Amino acid sequence: AQTVTQSQPEMSVQEAETVTLSCTYDTSENNYYLFWYKQPPSRQMILVIRQEAYKQQNATENRFSVNFQKAAKSFSLKISDSQLGDTAMYFCAFTTGDSWGKFQFGAGTQVVVTP
Template sequence: AQTVTQSQPEMSVQEAETVTLSCTYDTSESNYYLFWYKQPPSRQMILVIRQEAYKQQNATENRFSVNFQKAAKSFSLKISDSQLGDTAMYFCAFMIKSSGDKLTFGTGTRLAVRP
């Protein structure tokens, strides 16, 4: 079975600064996807960034980037120039490519951006 671990229940960052959220996972599969989802108070889960396991290059989306360490099974999210609108729960998620789009989520990190 696949597991996803987020060891930081809560994080806080000053507006305009950089913050890194941690995620580790465990799997014996070699072909999979990793995701970071954002869930603001409105509850709607929004995809922030995704990474395919076979790609060595780390994914980036504007202010969001990941540090994907496949051997260490680590997938951290870096948010640069933090904005008040980044305040939300952030979930790391995993999907085995061969099993369709069933996502396995971590327990989340609550991020607060301070003005």
């Protein structure tokens, strides 16, 4: 079975500091895509960053970057220079990229940015 595990239910970080969220997954597929989604209090799910498994280079989007370790099946998210607007639930997800496009989501990590 394909699973996604986020072991940190909640993390707190001060403004301008850096926080790293962990995510591990389990799949027997070789071709897949990994994602981090952000869900602020509005509950809107927002794509933060996307990584193709065949790419060795870690994806970066402004203050968000990932550390993709394929052999370890690890996909952590680093938020640099944290801002109050980063306060949200963060979900790790992946899909094996087949025609069904089924996405597996982790349980989420609540990030709280404090002044």
